[in-house]
Amino acid sequence: xxxxxxxxxxxxxxxxxxLFYAEGIKxxxxxxxxxxAGITKKTLYYxxxxxxxxxxxxxxxxxxxxxxxxxxxFEQEQGDLADKVGAIFVNLAKAAEHPKWQGCGFLRTTAExxxxxxxxxxxxxxxxxxxxxxxLAGEFSSCGxxxxxxxARQIVLLMDGAFATMLLHRDPSYxxxxxxxxxxxxxxxxxxxxxxx
Numbered sequence: 001x002x003x004x005x006x007x008x009x010x011x012x013x014x015x016x017x018x019l020f021y022a023e024g025i026k027x028x029x030x031x032x033x034x035x036x037a038g039i040t041k042k043t044l045y046y047x048x049x050x051x052x053x054x055x056x057x058x059x060x061x062x063x064x065x066x067x068x069x070x071x072x073x074f075e076q077e078q079g080d081l082a083d084k085v086g087a088i089f090v091n092l093a094k095a096a097e098h099p100k101w102q103g104c105g106f107l108r109t110t111a112e113x114x115x116x117x118x119x120x121x122x123x124x125x126x127x128x129x130x131x132x133x134x135x136l137a138g139e140f141s142s143c144g145x146x147x148x149x150x151x152a153r154q155i156v157l158l159m160d161g162a163f164a165t166m167l168l169h170r171d172p173s174y175x176x177x178x179x180x181x182x183x184x185x186x187x188x189x190x191x192x193x194x195x196x197x
Contacts, residue, residue: 009047011037016058021105025055025112025121052119055109059124062105067131074139081143082186085136085155089162089179093172103167107160132156140186144193151189158182 006014015036019028030051034044048054070088077087095101102108106125113119133149133156140148162178165171 008037008039008043011039012044012047012054013057013061016054017061020055020058020109021102022100025058025109030054052121055113056120056124059106059109059121059128063124063128063131066128067135070132071135081139081190082183084139085186086179086183089159089175089182092159092162093166093175093179096166096172096175104160104163107163108167129156129160140189143190145189146193147189151185154185155182158185 012033015033016028019033019036030044031041033054034041037044044054048057073088073091074084077084079087106128110122110125113122116122133152136155137148137152140151145151158178158181162175165174
C-alpha cells in the first residue's frame with residue numbers, strides 16, 4: 001500500500017518511526033514529522049496533542065513487531081534451547097550490519113528522556129523490556145528450568161549490553177559475543193535440568 005493511501009494516523013506514525021529512529025527524538029521537530037507524513041502541523045496535532053504523545057505512540061508502535069521478530073528468530077532455529085536463544089543474538093548482529101541500524105529505539109529514547117523518568121514513553125519502554133523478559137522466562141520455565149526468571153534477566157542484560165556496545169563501536173560482533181555467553185548460560189541451566197531428572 002502506498003504511504004499516501006494510508007490513514008492519516010498511520011502516516012504520522014510511519015513518519016515518526018523513520019525520523020525518530022534515524023535521528024533521535026530531540027533532534028526531530030513536529031514540523032519535520034508533519035512534512036514527512038505529507039500533512040499540516042495542525043492535522044498532526046489533531047491526532048496527537050503533543051510531541052510527547054507522539055513519542056509515546058512511536059515506541060508503542062514498535063512494541064509488538066519487535067517482540068514478534070525476536071520470537072520468530074527463536075522459533076526458526078532448529079537447535080536446542082541454547083541455540084534458539086543464541087539465534088536471537090546472531091540475527092541481531094545481522095540486523096546491526098544494515099547501514100540504517102541505529103540500535104534499540106527503546107533504549108535510545110530512554111537515554112534521551114533520562115531526566116524525565118515519569119515520561120509515558122519510558123513506561124512503554126519498561127513494559128516492552130519486561131514483556132521480552134517474561135516471554136523468555138516462560139520459554140525457560142516450559143523446558144523445566146527452575147530459576148527461569150533469573151536466567152531471563154541475565155539474557156536481557158546481555159542483549160541490552162550488546163545493543164549499547166554495538167551502537168558505540170559500530171561493531172555487530174559484540175552481539176555475537178553476547179550470544180555465545182547467552183548460549184553458555186542457557187546450556188548450563190539445561191544440563192542442570194537433565195542432571196536433576
